[in-house]
Amino acid sequence: MKQIETIKAGKNYAAVNVGKLNEVIDYKLPMGPDVVINGKVFVGQAVGATGSELSFQTLVPGQDSGFLHTHKTHEELYFILKGEGQYQVDEEVFPVREGSVVRVSPNGKRALKNTGNENLTMLCIQYKADSFTEADSPMTDGVILQEKLNW
Amino acid sequence: MKQIETIKAGKNYAAVNVGKLNEVIDYKLPMGPDVVINGKVFVGQAVGATGSELSFQTLVPGQDSGFLHTHKTHEELYFILKGEGQYQVDEEVFPVREGSVVRVSPNGKRALKNTGNENLTMLCIQYKADSFTEADSPMTDGVILQEKLNW
Numbered sequence: 001m002k003q004i005e006t007i008k009a010g011k012n013y014a015a016v017n018v019g020k021l022n023e024v025i026d027y028k029l030p031m032g033p034d035v036v037i038n039g040k041v042f043v044g045q046a047v048g049a050t051g052s053e054l055s056f057q058t059l060v061p062g063q064d065s066g067f068l069h070t071h072k073t074h075e076e077l078y079f080i081l082k083g084e085g086q087y088q089v090d091e092e093v094f095p096v097r098e099g100s101v102v103r104v105s106p107n108g109k110r111a112l113k114n115t116g117n118e119n120l121t122m123l124c125i126q127y128k129a130d131s132f133t134e135a136d137s138p139m140t141d142g143v144i145l146q147e148k149l150n151w
Numbered sequence: 152m153k154q155i156e157t158i159k160a161g162k163n164y165a166a167v168n169v170g171k172l173n174e175v176i177d178y179k180l181p182m183g184p185d186v187v188i189n190g191k192v193f194v195g196q197a198v199g200a201t202g203s204e205l206s207f208q209t210l211v212p213g214q215d216s217g218f219l220h221t222h223k224t225h226e227e228l229y230f231i232l233k234g235e236g237q238y239q240v241d242e243e244v245f246p247v248r249e250g251s252v253v254r255v256s257p258n259g260k261r262a263l264k265n266t267g268n269e270n271l272t273m274l275c276i277q278y279k280a281d282s283f284t285e286a287d288s289p290m291t292d293g294v295i296l297q298e299k300l301n302w
Contacts, residue, residue: 007247010241010243011259012260014253015245018251049228052226068298069296071294075203088302093301094159099171128279128282136224136279138206140223142222147219151215151244
């Protein structure tokens with residue numbers, strides 16, 4: 001069974017390899033004694049994420065999420081990394097393809113379908129909605145250092 | 152100049168196309184009157200993210216981040232989507248490639264270098280560190296609906 005590989009971890013970081021994007025289909029996610037989701041892997045625990053959950057998933061042609069879902073407090077971002085499909089939020093359906101990014105509020109009823117002829121691979125990330133203030137732009141939160149790089 | 156395309160937006164969502172991963176190199180990010188970063192685009196504002204910032208960046212062979220940086224309160228995730236390189240956190244350097252995911256705490260001093268022969272394309276996402284509690288697993292925050300899908 002395909003598993004996440006550890007690269008390295010330290011006080012301030014953890015790094016893993018999920019595998020090439022076309023290998024995501026090889027993951028199996030156990031959901032119960034007799035239920036397995038093929039082609040999906042959660043990565044948040046493996047990297048020790050403290051404010052997000054993240055998953056890669058591959059849908060084969062014709063496959064969809066299986067159901068609409070909402071969230072209680074988490075906003076989600078969906079990144080289509082390969083393939084093409086249709087994305088539903090509430091009553092709207094729109095096309096997505098490699099390079100599409102969809103942001104969904106907690107209350108949005110969402111699902112994705114692979115409507116193309118090849119596998120669709122996506123990355124989904126969830127985190128607390130409305131947790132940024134004006135002080136949270138990357139320009140104000142980031143601190144550039146003068147220390148030397150090790151290469 | 153390459154720009155993000157809007158797909159559709161509604162009450163609970165916004166969807167955009169950044170373009171294919173090999174087109175990220177075409178973006179130009181203005182940093183000042185005479186300073187432009189080639190191959191980088193921020194997407195948070197375009198999708199109306201309320202608890203994250205996100206960017207795609209392509210580094211050409213031999214190119215690095217230019218400097219180490221830390222954050223005040225944001226944890227970052229780096230996803231290597233194409234290519235291979237080296238990642239530095241504090242004094243450690245380790246290899247990354249397509250499918251690598253690196254989680255860095257606010258205090259981690261970080262940078263990335265493309266050490267391969269092809270372009271390296273990555274996705275970087277930042278959000279509030281330590282904002283999840285035990286109640287924030289995807290299983291407890293998500294709500295599965297019985298409503299019908301529109302395809």
